[in-house]
Amino acid sequence: MPLRSSLAASLALSLLALTPANAADFVIDSKGQHASINFRINHLGFSWIVGRFDKFTGTFAFDEAKPEASKVKVEIDTASVNSNQAERDKHLRSPDFLDVTAFPLATFESTSVTPKGDGKATIAGKLTLHGVTKDVTIETESIGGGADPWGGFRHGFSGKTTLALADFGIKKDLGPASKTVELTLEVEGVKQ
Amino acid sequence: MVLVRDTSTGYGVVTRLFHWIMAVAIFALFGLGYWMVGLDYYSPYYTSAPDLHRSAGMVLLVGFVIRWGWRLVNTDPGDDELTRFERVASRIVQKGFYPLILAMLVSGYFISTSDGKGIDVFGIVTVPSVTESKPIGLWAGYIHKVLAYMTMAIAGVHTAAALKHHFVDRSQILKRMWSGPPKS
Numbered sequence: 001m002p003l004r005s006s007l008a009a010s011l012a013l014s015l016l017a018l019t020p021a022n023a024a025d026f027v028i029d030s031k032g033q034h035a036s037i038n039f040r041i042n043h044l045g046f047s048w049i050v051g052r053f054d055k056f057t058g059t060f061a062f063d064e065a066k067p068e069a070s071k072v073k074v075e076i077d078t079a080s081v082n083s084n085q086a087e088r089d090k091h092l093r094s095p096d097f098l099d100v101t102a103f104p105l106a107t108f109e110s111t112s113v114t115p116k117g118d119g120k121a122t123i124a125g126k127l128t129l130h131g132v133t134k135d136v137t138i139e140t141e142s143i144g145g146g147a148d149p150w151g152g153f154r155h156g157f158s159g160k161t162t163l164a165l166a167d168f169g170i171k172k173d174l175g176p177a178s179k180t181v182e183l184t185l186e187v188e189g190v191k192q
Numbered sequence: 193m194v195l196v197r198d199t200s201t202g203y204g205v206v207t208r209l210f211h212w213i214m215a216v217a218i219f220a221l222f223g224l225g226y227w228m229v230g231l232d233y234y235s236p237y238y239t240s241a242p243d244l245h246r247s248a249g250m251v252l253l254v255g256f257v258i259r260w261g262w263r264l265v266n267t268d269p270g271d272d273e274l275t276r277f278e279r280v281a282s283r284i285v286q287k288g289f290y291p292l293i294l295a296m297l298v299s300g301y302f303i304s305t306s307d308g309k310g311i312d313v314f315g316i317v318t319v320p321s322v323t324e325s326k327p328i329g330l331w332a333g334y335i336h337k338v339l340a341y342m343t344m345a346i347a348g349v350h351t352a353a354a355l356k357h358h359f360v361d362r363s364q365i366l367k368r369m370w371s372g373p374p375k376s
Contacts, residue, residue, distance in 0.1 A: 054326075079330060086307035087242070090333045174233055 026155060026189025028058035028074065034156070034188035037076060045177035051083030051092075053106075060189055062155055064145070067115040072123060076106040096172040103131045111135075123159070132168045136161055138185065148190075156188035195372055198266040202364075202373025207266065210259045211369055215347075217252055218293065221245060222344055246304055247314045253297040260290050269373070273363050278353070285350050292346065296339035302332035 028035050037053045058074035079100040081092045093100045110125035119142035127136045138159040145155030164180050165172075195204040203211070228241035271279050304311050305321035306329030312318050358366040364374050 080326075082326075084307060086309070086329050087304055089307070089329060090303060093330075094333075172233070 042177040055080035153191035159185035202368035299336040
């Protein structure tokens with residue numbers, strides 16, 4: 001019977017999916033926003049402007065016993081850029097910067113994870129921003145993990161990287177102090 | 193005696209002042225806006241030009257609401273000398289200007305206030321923000337730009353028509369907006 005066999009097939013598939021994967025799959029808790037993608041860029045050499053991307057989703061695979069097998073993938077809605085100043089956000093969305101109409105998504109996908117001990121690791125991966133894909137490395141640190149009070153299991157990390165705007169084809173000149181932007185990633189994943 | 197209100201033959205002084213001052217202001221704000229969005233970050237006018245644009249825009253918004261109210265309580269002078277097509281077209285253009293320009297002004301207001309912060313008007317008063325809304329912020333800039341170009345396009349049609357009535361038809365239509373109803 002087709003129905004029965006397809007049921008059996010899907011059951012078998014889900015069992016397969018449940019069989020011990022070495023790396024656990026986590027969904028980044030952007031729904032509960034125990035995660036943020038933050039940036040800061042210097043203003044004229046006088047101060048730091050801090051902003052973030054309000055909307056993003058992501059997943060990662062992480063097994064404490066095999067951190068080098070970790071993987072991470074994040075998708076960012078570029079139009080959700082938020083520097084807490086409406087006119088500046090409009091400018092950041094414009095073709096001068098993120099050009100969100102042409103490039104509505106920024107993505108990061110890891111290619112390798114190099115553990116450095118003590119919960120620290122270097123994640124290498126491909127970042128696509130403003131339509132340009134570049135290799136970037138993110139220095140990460142495990143903050144903590146374990147059972148949460150609501151029956152789930154979570155693990156959280158911090159990450160840091162610095163990007164040169166020109167590398168991603170963002171040519172607007174903000175002055176010598178503002179050629180690069182620092183990204184700080186705070187990520188908590190819920191085990192699926 | 194200065195004619196204040198509009199009559200069936202022409203416009204009073206209030207309507208004429210509203211018309212010409214706002215015509216100049218709207219063209220000036222369009223030019224200022226067009227110029228300022230292309231300014232380099234290190235231009236000395238990078239902050240002062242938008243300040244002036246926002247401030248003047250808010251004054252214009254208040255004036256425009258009063259003008260629309262004034263229009264509604266005044267008679268429209270006759271346009272019997274126009275052809276049927278011209279009459280319909282001129283009414284669409286003239287009446288269409290009101291919602292169009294109001295929407296343009298309001299969309300500009302939302303560009304600056306969608307983060308919940310008000311607009312400082314010439315350092316004298318602050319027009320408060322009415323809503324903090326990301327979706328409004330996402331659309332306000334685009335809408336403002338489209339409506340600004342539409343206003344300029346329709347102003348072009350309006351100007352061309354006025355010149356045609358004046359130079360080709362030799363009618364009083366342009367003159368009565370400048371110097372009031374024809375003296376009889």
